Structures are given as C-alpha cells and as structure tokens.
Amino acid sequence: MGRGGGGGGSHHSSHHSSSHTHHASSSHSHSYSSSSSSSHHSGRTHYSSGSGGGGGNGCFTTFVTLIIIAVIGGFAYYGVDGELPQPVQYFLVERSTVEREPLPSSKCTPVDFWYQDDWGDWIDEAGEEEALIDGMKAFYETTGVQPYLWITGEEGGQYKSEQSLEDLAESKYKELFGIDEGHVIIIFREYPNNSSEYICTVTPGYDAETQVLDEQAREILLDFIDYYYTDTELNEGYFFKYSFKNAGERMMQKQLSFRQMGIIAAVAVILVIGLVIVANIVKKRKIAVAKQKTLQAQEAAKQAKAVADQKKTDFRRQQYEDELETQYVAVNCPNCGASNIKIRKTTVGYCDYCGTAIKVDKNGYVTISSGDQS
Numbered sequence: 001m002g003r004g005g006g007g008g009g010s011h012h013s014s015h016h017s018s019s020h021t022h023h024a025s026s027s028h029s030h031s032y033s034s035s036s037s038s039s040h041h042s043g044r045t046h047y048s049s050g051s052g053g054g055g056g057n058g059c060f061t062t063f064v065t066l067i068i069i070a071v072i073g074g075f076a077y078y079g080v081d082g083e084l085p086q087p088v089q090y091f092l093v094e095r096s097t098v099e100r101e102p103l104p105s106s107k108c109t110p111v112d113f114w115y116q117d118d119w120g121d122w123i124d125e126a127g128e129e130e131a132l133i134d135g136m137k138a139f140y141e142t143t144g145v146q147p148y149l150w151i152t153g154e155e156g157g158q159y160k161s162e163q164s165l166e167d168l169a170e171s172k173y174k175e176l177f178g179i180d181e182g183h184v185i186i187i188f189r190e191y192p193n194n195s196s197e198y199i200c201t202v203t204p205g206y207d208a209e210t211q212v213l214d215e216q217a218r219e220i221l222l223d224f225i226d227y228y229y230t231d232t233e234l235n236e237g238y239f240f241k242y243s244f245k246n247a248g249e250r251m252m253q254k255q256l257s258f259r260q261m262g263i264i265a266a267v268a269v270i271l272v273i274g275l276v277i278v279a280n281i282v283k284k285r286k287i288a289v290a291k292q293k294t295l296q297a298q299e300a301a302k303q304a305k306a307v308a309d310q311k312k313t314d315f316r317r318q319q320y321e322d323e324l325e326t327q328y329v330a331v332n333c334p335n336c337g338a339s340n341i342k343i344r345k346t347t348v349g350y351c352d353y354c355g356t357a358i359k360v361d362k363n364g365y366v367t368i369s370s371g372d373q374s
Contacts, residue, residue: 094219094225096251100212103144107207108182110146118153128237141247145184145208148176149240152189162201169203179363181205184213188223200225203292212251221247331358331366 036369114133117123123132140146149174169187177183184204191197202221204213213221224247228239328342335356343349343360350357359367 093223093250094216096216096220096254098214098216099254100143100214100217100251100252102142103182103208103211105144107211108146109180110140111148111176111183113148113176115149115151117151119151120153122151125235125237125337128235131237135244139244139248142252143212145182145204145212147188147244148185150182150185150187152187162199163202165199166203169201173203173205177205181207184208186225188225198229217251220251223247224250275294329360329364331360332363333358334366334368 114136115123123129136147136149152168167189169185172187173183173185176185182205184202186200186202188200189198200222202213202218204218221243224243225240226234228234228243231239234242327344329345330340330342332339333341333351333354333356336351336354338351338353341349341351341358343358344365345360345364346362348357348359356368361367
C-alpha cells in the first residue's frame with residue numbers, strides 16, 4: 001500500500017509534523033519545565049505554539065472564565081486509572097472539537113518496539129518502562145495509531161531546531177515503518193547543556209494524520225506532554241504514560257471549543273439576567289395584584305358596612321314607626337258620628353268631616369274638646 005493510503009497510488013515523500021520548543025527554570029530529574037515559544041509555518045511542515053496549548057482559542061473575560069470553570073468544576077481532577085489523579089487545567093490543553101474515528105487496524109501493522117532511549121537513563125528505574133509502554137498501548141488502543149517515542153541523547157546535539165528535528169523524524173519514520181502510514185513517531189530532546197529546555201516533535205504517517213492525528217490532535221498530545229513535563233511528582237515513565245494515555249482519550253472525544261463554551265456561558269448569563277428581570281416583573285405584578293385585591297376587599301368591606309348600617313337604620317325606623325302605630329286608635333266622632341278617625345293617644349285630633357276637635361286620653365277614651373266624654 002502506498003503512502004497516500006490507497007493501493008497502487010503515489011505516496012507522500014514527507015509527513016506533517018507538529019513541534020514544541022520549551023524554555024523554563026524549574027527542574028525535574030531531567031529538568032522538566034516549559035513555557036511558550038513562537039509559532040511558525042513553512043512549506044508542508046507545521047509548527048505550533050508552545051506550552052499552554054489551545055493556540056487561537058482567544059482571550060475571554062474573567063467573568064466568562066469563572067462561569068466556564070464553574071461549569072466544568074466537576075471535572076477539575078483528571079484521574080488516570082485511579083493511580084494518580086492530576087488536576088488538569090483544561091484551558092492549558094488544546095480541546096478536541098471534531099469527531100474522530102480510530103484508525104482501522106488494516107492501516108497500522110503493529111510492531112513490538114515502542115521507544116528508544118538514547119540517554120540510557122531516562123527510562124531506567126523500576127516500573128518506568130512498564131508505565132511508559134502501558135500509556136503508549138492505551139494511546140494505540142484508543143486511536144488505532146501505534147506511537148513510537150525516541151528520546152535523543154547527546155549525539156543528537158545537531159538537532160536543535162524544530163525543522164532539523166522534523167527532518168530527523170521524517171527519516172526515522174521511513175527507517176522504522178517504511179510504507180506503513182499508520183504509526184506516529186515522537187522525538188523528544190532535552191538540551192543537555194541547558195537543563196531547563198526541551199524540544200519535541202510529533203510526526204504521523206499519512207493514514208494516521210488524515211484519519212486521526214490532524215493538527216489539532218497533534219497539539220493535544222504536545223500540550224499534554226507540556227503539562228505533565230512540569231509535574232515534579234512524576235518520574236519519566238509516568239510522565240510519558242499520562243501524556244500518551246490522556247492525549248489519546250481527549251483527541252477521540254469531541255468537546256466544546258472555548259469559543260462555544262464562551263457563547264454558551266454568555267447565553268447562560270443572558271438567560272439568568274432575563275429570568276431575574278422576568279421574576280422581578282412577575283413579583284412586582286403579584287404585589288400590584290395583591291394590593292389591588294386588598295383595596296377591592298377594603299372597598300367591598302366599606303360597602304358591606306354601609307349596607308349593614310342602612311339596614312340597621314331602616315330597621316330602627318320601622319321599629320319606631322311600628323311602635324308609633326300602636327299609639328294610634330280609631331274613634332268615632334262624638335259630634336257627627338263619622339267613623340275610623342285615627343288619633344294618637346294623649347293628643348287632640350280633628351274630625352275629617354265636621355272638624356270637631358276630639359281628644360283621646362292614654363286609655364283610648366274620646367272626648368270633645370269641650371271636655372264632654374264620649
């Protein structure tokens with residue numbers, strides 16, 4: 001199979017590589033440390049930014065950053081097999097924003113060699129080789145791309161630039177894998193006379209690059225190497241183990257980009273503000289409605305009281321009139337004999353027919369005003 005990944009076609013004479021160059025001050029066995037470096041691009045070879053990864057992610061306001069940190073707070077610790085949880089600061093590592101499928105096994109013929117340590121003492125302590133290979137196997141199982149790590153020693157002193165190291169990676173890839181385009185070679189070189197610097201390049205085969213290890217995926221691997229390089233608690237074997245294992249897992253899981261997270265955070269803030277405003281409006285409306293109901297209830301109470309008072313007054317008036325009615329008696333005029341003349345007791349009334357003055361005493365006896373008793 002040709003380098004282009006298709007049977008019988010022409011193959012690529014070179015691969016795309018991604019490199020990081022790091023400079024720092026702290027040391028870790030072989031002076032693990034890092035900082036940013038410049039970004040370049042020339043011809044078919046890609047050079048990406050240094051530590052921190054996520055180049056081009058842009059800057060976000062502190063407010064949005066805090067929201068994002070709160071959202072992903074549940075993932076503040078990135079555990080590895082439960083052995084040594086590492087607080088990975090996700091904004092320092094490139095995010096995987098595209099869907100990737102593992103490379104088919106038919107495009108990567110496995111080999112039984114995984115690394116080359118030219119120093120001879122980088123991967124030398126008990127358990128370091130096992131840890132390193134475990135991490136690389138985990139990367140292989142997750143991505144379908146088998147990695148090969150080359151730790152160059154003093155004899156690699158002429159490879160001090162990213163370009164020179166990538167040229168070395170190109171020739172090394174051909175030497176190790178020939179036309180098999182399903183592998184990736186990682187060359188790591190720490191400057192022997194400067195214990196605070198290292199340079200690293202990732203060079204995948206054509207099939208590995210086009211299906212899995214694109215530019216973003218390579219940046220993820222370099223960023224994890226950068227991240228764990230600064231962890232002074234890890235020996236060299238575990239430093240590389242976690243770098244490979246975590247990088248493989250991240251690049252194969254699509255995530256929201258920082259831009260998308262920023263948009264979501266901004267939308268969330270707008271929604272929260274909107275909800276607060278709506279809740280405030282609803283609250284004021286409820287208060288206004290309650291106040292209106294209170295006023296209506298008070299007015300209804302006043303009206304009910306007025307009606308009750310009126311009924312009470314009418315009742316008392318009726319009582320008075322009824323009582324007054326009992327004080328009248330019907331008499332016959334003692335002069336002309338006219339009947340049904342109503343005169344109140346102890347008062348003097350007049351006959352409607354003859355005009356005779358008639359006096360009624362308290363017992364209802366009738367007399368003419370002259371005093372004659374009827």
